[in-house]
Amino acid sequence: MQVTTQPYDPGPAAWNSILPEARSYPQLKTNITADWVVIGAGFAGLSAAKRLHELHPNDSIIVLEARRIAEGPAGRNSGFMIDLPHNLTAEDYVGELNADVIQTRMNRHAIDFAEAASIEYQFTPEAFVKSGKINAAATSKGTKHNHDYAHHLDHLNEPYTLLDEKHMRAICGSDYYQSGLYTAGTAIIQPALYVRELAAGMAKSGGVSFYENSAVTEYKKQAKHWLINTTKGSVSAPKLILAVNGHVESFSHFKRRLVHIYLYASMTRQLSNNELESLGGEDSWGFTPADAMGTTVRKIAGIGGHRIVVRNQITYNPSRIADQTKLARFAQKHQQSFIARFPMLNTVNFEYTWGGALCLSRNNVPAFGELDEGLYSACCQNGLGTVQGTLAGILAAEQASGIDSDFLRQTLSLSQPSRLPPEPFATIGANVVTKWGEIKAGKEL
Ligand SMILES: Cc1cc2nc3c(=O)[nH]c(=O)nc-3n(C[C@H](O)[C@H](O)[C@H](O)COP(=O)(O)OP(=O)(O)OC[C@H]3O[C@@H](n4cnc5c(N)ncnc54)[C@H](O)[C@@H]3O)c2cc1C
Numbered sequence: 219m220q221v222t223t224q225p226y227d228p229g230p231a232a233w234n235s236i237l238p239e240a241r242s243y244p245q246l247k248t249n250i251t252a253d254w255v256v257i258g259a260g261f262a263g264l265s266a267a268k269r270l271h272e273l274h275p276n277d278s279i280i281v282l283e284a285r286r287i288a289e290g291p292a293g294r295n296s297g298f299m300i301d302l303p304h305n306l307t308a309e310d311y312v313g314e315l316n317a318d319v320i321q322t323r324m325n326r327h328a329i330d331f332a333e334a335a336s337i338e339y340q341f342t343p344e345a346f347v348k349s350g351k352i353n354a355a356a357t358s359k360g361t362k363h364n365h366d367y368a369h370h371l372d373h374l375n376e377p378y379t380l381l382d383e384k385h386m387r388a389i390c391g392s393d394y395y396q397s398g399l400y401t402a403g404t405a406i407i408q409p410a411l412y413v414r415e416l417a418a419g420m421a422k423s424g425g426v427s428f429y430e431n432s433a434v435t436e437y438k439k440q441a442k443h444w445l446i447n448t449t450k451g452s453v454s455a456p457k458l459i460l461a462v463n464g465h466v467e468s469f470s471h472f473k474r475r476l477v478h479i480y481l482y483a484s485m486t487r488q489l490s491n492n493e494l495e496s497l498g499g500e501d502s503w504g505f506t507p508a509d510a511m512g513t514t515v516r517k518i519a520g521i522g523g524h525r526i527v528v529r530n531q532i533t534y535n536p537s538r539i540a541d542q543t544k545l546a547r548f549a550q551k552h553q554q555s556f557i558a559r560f561p562m563l564n565t566v567n568f569e570y571t572w573g574g575a576l577c578l579s580r581n582n583v584p585a586f587g588e589l590d591e592g593l594y595s596a597c598c599q600n601g602l603g604t605v606q607g608t609l610a611g612i613l614a615a616e617q618a619s620g621i622d623s624d625f626l627r628q629t630l631s632l633s634q635p636s637r638l639p640p641e642p643f644a645t646i647g648a649n650v651v652t653k654w655g656e657i658k659a660g661k662e663l
Pocket residue numbers: 221223224225257258259260261262263282283284285290291292293294295296297298299300432433434435461462463464465480481482483529573574575576577596597598599600601602603604605606607
């Protein structure tokens with residue numbers, strides 16, 4: 219089977235660019251054999267490799283990545299590993315109560331796994347911080363979303379703290395926000411650092427070998443093995459885990475069942491001491507928008523200096539390739555959202571603007587399970603890929619190893635991603651929904 223489309227994300231992977239030069243891994247240029255192959259070095263692929271190594275410490279595990287590690291979506295996101303319900307297709311993130319209770323337990327399992335890895339491999343503290351997060355509201359409608367969300371949290375028996383305008387200003391230095399809702403269970407990561415250090419930890423401890431710039435172009439079953447061809451080499455192994463997110467469709471699975479979108483973000487240049495003084499607030503904080511279509515904002519203070527990161531704008535890309543030429547327009551939109559929030563920083567420009575792929579399904583389920591003998595999928599993470607990618611990787615490794623668990627049974631009991639409407643209706647529908655969502659988000663954008 220040919221792999222039809224290779225991954226592409228427009229613009230620089232800023233989180234990776236602000237770090238010192240990364241450790242590099244070789245390109246696969248020979249024909250090798252292994253016990254396990256994982257394709258994709260995002261949250262799902264790295265977590266699958268780690269769990270496989272825990273379960274089979276003497277086995278050889280190969281991870282193939284089309285690009286450099288941390289250059290793909292796993293190193294391009296906003297870094298919120300959220301434990302609570304976060305359904306992007308619902309205006310206020312929540313779903314049905316029982317499903318949300320189970321999802322929260324599963325999300326926490328993934329966050330615990332990430333935290334354990336951060337301790338085992340002695341991550342740089344900034345890579346993984348269990349800081350909690352704030353749902354920030356700039357309008358009365360956003361505040362109402364937060365109150366509705368709080369009401370749902372009451373039913374889930376989950377604690378939270380409501381923050382007023384003054385408290386929000388004390389945190390972020392801006393009087394843009396009317397209110398906030400703080401919950402403690404979220405981990406905030408520096409995504410590129412997290413991904414790099416997770417891979418480096420495994421590489422150092424042995425058992426897992428990484429190949430970068432090794433895009434898989436073709437794969438086929440040969441007797442009891444999978445033969446996986448890359449641009450310059452090949453691996454043969456009895457078991458293969460696909461951890462390529464929406465690109466599972468490029469591997470000929472879940473065709474016309476996955477929604478391929480891109481999200482966009484910008485990061486400022488480093489802020490000077492004077493600028494930091496005029497901004498005020500805390501050193502680092504993270505706000506998700508109370509309205510799912512609004513703007514995510516982070517203030518960071520770490521290896522890459524003090525900066526602000528803004529994320530909004532969505533495009534629907536059924537071809538799985540985004541249009542690089544739209545970045546300049548999105549950078550302007552980001553600038554507007556930035557200046558509206560931080561007028562005291564009106565001379566600060568963005569150093570980076572980028573996009574990254576995200577995969578959803580219409581019924582908010584993953585593309586998960588055994589697809590063929592010895593072939594497993596840990597793909598389509600919906601709105602919470604840092605957490606659900608981690609979980610999918612853990613569970614795919616367990617399923618492939620014949621290990622049973624409540625979480626695995628729960629995931630296998632979900633229905634398949636539902637079919638998309640035919641074109642052009644799917645594209646028209648997606649564009650109308652995103653445009654209308656952005657208009658309705660108003661000042662939350
Ligand atoms: C701007 C932005 C903000 C976001 N913010 C958040 C957030 O705050 N919280 C959150 O939970 N999620 C967020 N996300 C989503 C999150 O980044 C993704 O859902 C997550 O990266 C998915 O993890 P994954 O491991 O399944 O897939 P990916 O991270 O996409 O990893 C898949 C890997 O497979 C590789 N691959 C694909 N095809 C091949 C091939 N043929 N051969 C070899 N390798 C291949 C790719 O290069 C890629 O590295 C955001 C995304 C973006 C773009």
